[in-house]
Amino acid sequence: MRSRIQDGGQTVNTDRSDSVVPMADMTSRQLIRRAKVIEAVVELIAEVGAEAVQMRDVALRSGVALATVYRYFSSKDHLLAAALEDWQKRLTRRILASRNRTDRDPDPLRGVLDYLQRAQRAFHRNPAMTTLMFQTATSADPEAKATIDQMNRTNTEMFNRLLEGVPPADIPNITFCLNAALNTALSGVLTGMMTLDESLSRVDWVARVLLDDARISVGGYS
Numbered sequence: 001m002r003s004r005i006q007d008g009g010q011t012v013n014t015d016r017s018d019s020v021v022p023m024a025d026m027t028s029r030q031l032i033r034r035a036k037v038i039e040a041v042v043e044l045i046a047e048v049g050a051e052a053v054q055m056r057d058v059a060l061r062s063g064v065a066l067a068t069v070y071r072y073f074s075s076k077d078h079l080l081a082a083a084l085e086d087w088q089k090r091l092t093r094r095i096l097a098s099r100n101r102t103d104r105d106p107d108p109l110r111g112v113l114d115y116l117q118r119a120q121r122a123f124h125r126n127p128a129m130t131t132l133m134f135q136t137a138t139s140a141d142p143e144a145k146a147t148i149d150q151m152n153r154t155n156t157e158m159f160n161r162l163l164e165g166v167p168p169a170d171i172p173n174i175t176f177c178l179n180a181a182l183n184t185a186l187s188g189v190l191t192g193m194m195t196l197d198e199s200l201s202r203v204d205w206v207a208r209v210l211l212d213d214a215r216i217s218v219g220g221y222s
Helices: 028-048 055-062 066-072 076-101 109-125 127-136 142-162 171-190 196-218
Strands: 002-007 010-015
Touching: 028 055, 028 066, 028 076, 028 127, 055 066, 055 076, 076 109, 076 127, 076 142, 109 127, 109 142, 109 171, 109 196, 127 142, 127 171, 142 171, 171 196
Parallel strands: none
Antiparallel strands: 002 010
């Protein structure tokens, strides 16, 4: 079945008899084209903001046909969520790689503080990504929601690594509190309710209190 999708005044014919191609089923050439699309979206978000991004502009920037873009992403919400996930993964990889290059500290506080500080500075440099993160969290688009679920799993896996040595039963609660503090701080900076320095200080305080309590409860980390 062929349908017509309006994109910023342009009508695109798409073959809906086939679903969006899952990444696991993509060929190497398709994965390369998909990566070009994602890179174009990240650039456009930084330049004009997520709301102003149009699928046709993404196609032009990436050099990938618009109909092909729709074969990889079912909607603009799906595309924006995928770009956010890719941006988050890059940040996470840089942080974990940096941690792996240094001597492992038995106290997880250092790694946690490093992540929280880097994340805040990265979002501060790209406020459009902060806005997109909060918008995507409430998206009703099924593909966008699935992408957010994957981002949450990535976040959980990262904190599990950063919190090695903390009692396993405490890690979910600590992770929840750290994410809550980080999101509140990001929102405060985005809306002008606090400065970056205030954000860094308050999130730092929360992390230290949480991990100090965890350390005391077990008489020090293993």
